[in-house]
Amino acid sequence: MVNETNEVDAPRVLRVALLGCGTVGAQVARTMLTQREDLAAKSGCELDLVGVAVHDAGRPRPGIPDELLTDDPEALVADGGADIVIELIGGIDPPRRLVLSAIDRGASVVTANKALLAKHGEEIYAAAEREGVDIYYEAAVAGAIPIVRPLRESLVGDQILTIMGIVNGTTNYILDKMTTEHQDFATALATAQRLGFAEADPTADIEGFDAASKAAILASLAYHSTVRIDDVYREGITGVTSEDIEAAESMGCVIRLLAIARLDEAGRIEVRVHPATVAREHPLAMVQGANNAIFVEAANAGRLMFMGPGAGGSPTASAVTGDLVTVARNRLRGVENPAHSVYQGLPVAPMSETRTRYHLRFQVVDQPGVLAAAAGLLAGNRVSIHSVHQHAPRADDRPTGTAVLSMVTHLAREADVMACIAELERTGYVHGQVRFMRAEGL
Known part of the structure; x- marks a missing residue:
């Protein structure tokens, strides 16, 4: 709101509702509760956590007061009066319904939900623009690695030629073990599961679904066009054999699961996820373990590399909290950052081309x-x-x-x-x- 002297009437408290209290959500909640003064200094106002939606409100969460817990996320969004809603449930529904409900009520949204944005991003971005609120999603692509904001803001005046990245830590860990310790696929996967790098059901990771969602988001941002997960060509790593690893090594290469987006000669977007041999001299070949890295080539900025932990409670929570502070600053200033620009509307090239x-x-x-x-x-x-x-x-x-x-x-x-x-x-x-x-x- 702007007063007669053209100054923004900034509220001193912003109410925040948190949906989801898993590894990441719990870390975000504890950060908000234990670092209130620091977050207030950074954002310019107090961030008041008004509720945390969980599956079982009767189970204690260390460091989070029981009175904040609720098993009714719809009521928290509808009746909590939240200025900002953080969605960390994951999946498509109910997150889609909850995010749209929050936006309709004038709340800005922070999410780490790559599957939701890759499938329904167009609808969500349009709703946010219509209601004049923010939607921020840095944590949806590569955990703590800042890549969404550089594409959305820092490089927006440049032309992105290529984005190529390792955006799934589970698959990178497996392929790295197959290379450095000569484990077969099944052994490397079991090791990743034992260490917590892979889920009990690793399908989303090893079949490339997780990386494909992230590729869709990156391509949409880079080329100002609507790219959905169904537009992304996808292959996982289950077919990679020890013989493939040895053959790559004999060529001076390693195998990595890559998410790739680039423009072809006809001005169409190529967007794909698949295993690829990568020359050892390339920066992406040097990314080991469960780390992520994204290589960007722009017409003017040249070649840029973003690398770091792409998953885990603390790294992902760091990105979520950073988005929370940015959204709070925007609310205080009475502005919002357009969630997604689709002015180019470029077509997606078929994989055959x-x-x-x-x-x-x-x-x-x-x-x-x-x-x-x-x-x-x-x-x-x-x-x-x-x-x-x-x-x-x-x-x-x-x-x-x-x-x-x-x-x-x-x-x-x-x-x-x-x-x-x-x-x-x-x-x-x-x-x-x-x-x-x-x-x-x-």
């Missing part, structure tokens, strides 16, 4: 002319070879009289490479399936 490099590996009859025949087949499908290596097969599981060909292509169209693979597998000189991996940073 994507162009990248490929690493092909297949077993052939070891006789003269086979290499030339394979090269000719690729050339006939408009796929050019960058490098080729022939080596003996493993003695334990390969027929005698055969060799293994490893080829790295130049930039090629996905559809052309898939056609090459299908033709190679039909020839008489190729044994079994052609293994392939998309390649980045070569």
Whole structure:
């Protein structure tokens, strides 16, 4: 509200409702309760936690007064009079309903819910703009790593050429263990679960759903267009074998699950999640353990790298609390930051039209002319070879009289490479399936 002297009448207290009290939510609540004075100094007002919605209000939460707990999130949003609602429940419903209800009541929203934004972001952003409130979601993409705000604010005057990142700590931990300790996939996954890096049901991580949600958000921000999770091409890491890891190492590469968004030559958005071989010299190849990293290339700013813990209670809570302070400052000033700009409205390119490099590996009859025949087949499908290596097969599981060909292509169209693979597998000189991996940073 602005008075006659054109000064904002700033309330000295903002009421905050917290939905969800898991690992992250509990940390946010404890931070708000134990650092009240510090948060007040940073935001310019007192942030009063008026309620915490939980599944079981009868179970004590250490450090959180019982009187703040409620098992009725709808009532907390509808009747709590909150100025800011923090949504940390996760999933689609009821969070979608609760967030829209909060916005309709004039509350700004802070969320870490990547699945919700990747599927219903367009609806939520439109509602926030209509009601003149904020929606902030730094924690939805890479935990404590600041990437949403740089794309949304710092780089908004630049042209983003490429975003490529490791945005899931579970898969990076597994692939790192498969590389550095030569564990197979099942062993590495079990280790990740035992250490708490992977859930009991790891499907969202290892099948790439989590990374795909984040890729949709990043692509939407970078290219000012609506990109939904259904637009993202997705492959997980369950098909990555120890042989794939060894083959990548022989090329001076490692395998990482990458989320990639870039513009193609036709001005369309390529957005995909899949395992890829990455040259060891590339910054993303050096990201180990459960860390996340996002590599951004912009027309004017050049190459930028954001790296750090992408998950966990404290890192994610840090990002949520940072958003809370920013939203509080905006409320005091009587302004809001547009949640999402879609002025470009760029289309998403089909995966079949994507162009990248490929690493092909297949077993052939070891006789003269086979290499030339394979090269000719690729050339006939408009796929050019960058490098080729022939080596003996493993003695334990390969027929005698055969060799293994490893080829790295130049930039090629996905559809052309898939056609090459299908033709190679039909020839008489190729044994079994052609293994392939998309390649980045070569």
